[in-house]
Amino acid sequence: MKITIIAGARPNFMKIAPIIHAIQRAKASGESIDFRLIHTGQHYDKKMSGDFFEQLGIPEPHANLEAGGGTQAEQTANIMIRFEQDLLANPANIVLVVGDVTSTMACAIVAQKLHVKVAHVEAGIRSGDWSMPEEINRLVTDSITNYFFTTSAVANRNLKLSGIEDERIFFVGNTMIDTLLKQMPRFTQPEVWKGLELKNKEYIVITLHRPANVDQDTQLKELIDTIVESSKGLPLVFPVHPRTAKMLQNIGIDAPNLHLIEPLGYLEFNYLVQNAKAVVTDSGGITEETTVMGVPCMTLRDNTERPETISIGTNELLGTNPKSIPPAFEKLFSNQWKKGGIPELWDGKTAERIVQQLLKMEV
Helix, strand or coil, rough: EEEEECCCCCCHHHHHHHHHHHHHHHHHCCCEEEEEEEEEECCCCCCCCCCHHHCCCCCCEHHHHCCCCCCHHHHHHHHHHHHHHHHCCCCCCCEECCCCHHHHHHHHHHHHHHCCCEEEEEECCCCCCCCHHHHHHHHHHHHHHHHHECCCCHHHHHHHCCCCCCHHHCCCCCCCHHHHHHHHCCCCCHHHHCCCCCCCCCCCCECCCCHHHCCCHHHHHHHHHHHHHHCCCEEEEEEHHHHHHHHHHCCCCCCCCCEEECCCCCCHHHHHHHHCCEEEEEHHHHHHHHHHCCCCEEEEECCCCCHHHHCCCEEEEEECCHHHHHHHHHHHHHCCCCCCCCCCCCCCCHHHHHHHHHHCCCC
């Protein structure tokens, strides 16, 4: 069995790393299985050097399609054109896509047009918010997927409600958590730890990147001002994209406990998260990681595609109204934040279950 694995952005590689390891183990034990790793180049990331792949313990991609840039439509078209050429030159039995980025959708379409079956890892998650490009990617991908690998019972239910048969849905768990649990012993203290004199559970991590939060001056200013006012002077560590950093400077936010730092690598960033008192974010993936690490998490979004991080984990959905922030911080500082638990099958063995299932498939 030949599997072409697609990754388009840095978080995708966190999700596919354990799948690659599981394929390598299966092949070493005599199973007829192999993979080809394609980086679509959807996102250029200067931190994705050889060291990045070495940290994850995976080979560098067999091909980089370098299809990034442009509008959503231009990017989708570039990925489709270049992936079609690659798949024609390197036939596969299955194309495996992960997550919900543009590459996920574009490569699924190409595979089906070439009559190659598609497996979607992290299938079935829904936010219900069609203003998010990711939601469109999820809907389109799952409408043409053959095999659905899911992270939760909620995702299973979403797929069944859309008419997907039970025999095509495989509840396997979360490969992002496979990577987290494997890498946790290797988390690395970033330089900023000593530079800011940070102490365990005595600082808060912020990550904001969604346009609704960072592209509007007044909204971003009000959010950050409210977080600063609610933080009781604790250090606020904000690994920030240069574009957002420039906007923060333009709107004149200058608080002694707010520290804007460069984006960090995976091992360094998760060291900060693991030791933080709390995380304030608008990222879906981080809510999964904080749930497993038992770190209180406040999500500044009006919806989430990962409701299990709220119903089971340590996450709370605050919405985008800054007025929701002070009560959440009061709850945090009064030690009333929920302890949370870990969702079913988020146990570090998801990739093994995926590969075992792939080996049973007739393709």
